[in-house]
Amino acid sequence: MDAVKDLPSKLNDEKHNEEASIPPPNGLGDIRHQLNFFDRIHQTGLKTVQALKITLNQPEYHHPSKAFILSDVERLTGISRVTIRDNEKKGNIRYQDNPPGITKSEYSFQDLDAIRDYFKVGFFNGAVKRPAHLEPIILSVAMLKGGVGKTSTSTNLAAACAHEGLRTLFVDLDPQASGTMSFGYVPIIDGINPSSISSSLCDDFDDIYKIIRPTHYGNLDIITSSLELQGADLILPNPSINNVETMGPPMQRLQRVLGLIKHNYDVIICDCAPAHSSVTLNALAASNALIMTVTPHMLSYGSSLLFTKELQNFMEGILDFSEENDISPDQFGIHNDIFRLLITNDPQDAESRDVSAFLRSLYGKYVLNNSMISTIALSRSQNDMGLLYDVKRSSVRKSKSSFDRGMASMEMVNREIISLFKDHWGAN
Ligand SMILES: Nc1ncnc2c1ncn2[C@@H]1O[C@H](COP(=O)(O)OP(=O)(O)OP(=O)(O)O)[C@@H](O)[C@H]1O
Numbered sequence: 001m002d003a004v005k006d007l008p009s010k011l012n013d014e015k016h017n018e019e020a021s022i023p024p025p026n027g028l029g030d031i032r033h034q035l036n037f038f039d040r041i042h043q044t045g046l047k048t049v050q051a052l053k054i055t056l057n058q059p060e061y062h063h064p065s066k067a068f069i070l071s072d073v074e075r076l077t078g079i080s081r082v083t084i085r086d087n088e089k090k091g092n093i094r095y096q097d098n099p100p101g102i103t104k105s106e107y108s109f110q111d112l113d114a115i116r117d118y119f120k121v122g123f124f125n126g127a128v129k130r131p132a133h134l135e136p137i138i139l140s141v142a143m144l145k146g147g148v149g150k151t152s153t154s155t156n157l158a159a160a161c162a163h164e165g166l167r168t169l170f171v172d173l174d175p176q177a178s179g180t181m182s183f184g185y186v187p188i189i190d191g192i193n194p195s196s197i198s199s200s201l202c203d204d205f206d207d208i209y210k211i212i213r214p215t216h217y218g219n220l221d222i223i224t225s226s227l228e229l230q231g232a233d234l235i236l237p238n239p240s241i242n243n244v245e246t247m248g249p250p251m252q253r254l255q256r257v258l259g260l261i262k263h264n265y266d267v268i269i270c271d272c273a274p275a276h277s278s279v280t281l282n283a284l285a286a287s288n289a290l291i292m293t294v295t296p297h298m299l300s301y302g303s304s305l306l307f308t309k310e311l312q313n314f315m316e317g318i319l320d321f322s323e324e325n326d327i328s329p330d331q332f333g334i335h336n337d338i339f340r341l342l343i344t345n346d347p348q349d350a351e352s353r354d355v356s357a358f359l360r361s362l363y364g365k366y367v368l369n370n371s372m373i374s375t376i377a378l379s380r381s382q383n384d385m386g387l388l389y390d391v392k393r394s395s396v397r398k399s400k401s402s403f404d405r406g407m408a409s410m411e412m413v414n415r416e417i418i419s420l421f422k423d424h425w426g427a428n
């Protein structure tokens with residue numbers, strides 16, 4: 001182990017040896033060359049990301065929160081701008097840290113809550129706060145196949161929930177950390193410690209309190225991820241190191257750890273890795289809502305079937321275990337209140353229409369009516385390490401109509417999902 005640890009420094013010492021053995025024309029050569037190469041790429045790549053982050057002035061906790069202008073507030077609260085202004089002047093709406101009677105030009109998430117509170121148009125039958133008898137929703141966005149829009153869906157849905165005034169937590173359960181970076185956090189650069197939920201799952205539930213961080217969306221917190229999370233997938237299934245005596249069944253760790261903090265939130269959204277890993281199983285066990293994302297291609301359709309097979313195995317495993325140990329399977333607390341399939345990255349061409357029709361005939365009412373169209377706006381927002389909701393329309397230079405189409409599609413998908421939350425809670 002020590003020898004492996006020492007390798008990079010030795011390698012630096014031996015950099016002058018690079019020329020001694022010549023790598024093959026299309027390959028990287030011996031282990032030293034390979035390490036040198038990957039080290040260089042890593043270091044240079046990090047500098048690029050860091051520079052990008054500074055250039056973009058990426059939103060982080062120390063950056064100003066996202067703010068809204070009056071027309072946004074009108075759209076988000078459903079209260080006309082004239083009525084808002086009128087009541088501001090009369091001093092009826094009390095904004096935190098502002099004297100009564102102030103008319104605002106910029107509104108924070110808290111200001112939105114103050115307006116919703118005053119006009120009784122909060123999410124929960126007019127109330128801004130979730131009534132105590134309603135449980136928070138824990139939603140996993142999962143699919144075995146990679147690149148099918150899990151992160152795009154989960155990050156933007158989290159932002160949409162925050163816009164609705166829902167207190168939201170985004171949990172990045174993918175060591176690739178794309179969701180984390182979409183919120184402007186780059187664990188390796190930002191020196192975040194702990195950088196993932198791994199230690200909360202494997203060592204100490206209380207670590208969860210150290211890893212929740214704010215985002216620039218006032219109502220939205222994040223649990224970041226990093227490569228470190230891969231460790232959890234090795235530790236959890238291994239009975240000799242998974243602390244089963246002190247921390248209980250390895251598949252229920254996330255359920256237990258989220259149980260410590262879930263009442264601070266209305267919605268918790270878990271972005272899963274494209275793998276049937278221990279962490280993904282933990283997410284499935286912890287959630288009462290599941291969205292599976294599928295692109296309208298036959299290969300993606302096939303992967304969705306493999307994933308359903310894995311889910312079936314998972315449920316069977318729990319039922320068998322319960323039977324063998326003569327316990328009720330209900331004690332695992334696994335219950336699904338909301339399940340939907342979301343068609344993502346939909347080019348809306350003839351081919352995709354055929355596959356979408358297959359998906360709809362197979363999953364029936366469980367396919368969301370709205371699919372997320374393919375849109376350059378989304379990939380651009382991700383290239384800027386952000387969300388679609390971060391893109392200011394005024395900054396879109398050429399293709400405003402394409403941006404509008406992408407945004408409208410995203411909004412319709414999110415509205416449909418959030419309306420399922422409303423139904424579940426009996427809110428209107
Ligand atoms: N609706 C869309 N329009 C255009 N591009 C999209 C759309 N949805 C996803 N993409 C692109 O597809 C790629 C994969 O998307 P995303 O990261 O959301 O998928 P994922 O399922 O989370 O991937 P992974 O399995 O690797 O975690 C990204 O480059 C993203 O920009």
Ligand SMILES: [Mg+2]
Pocket residue numbers: 150151152174178179271272
């Ligand atoms: Mg992802």
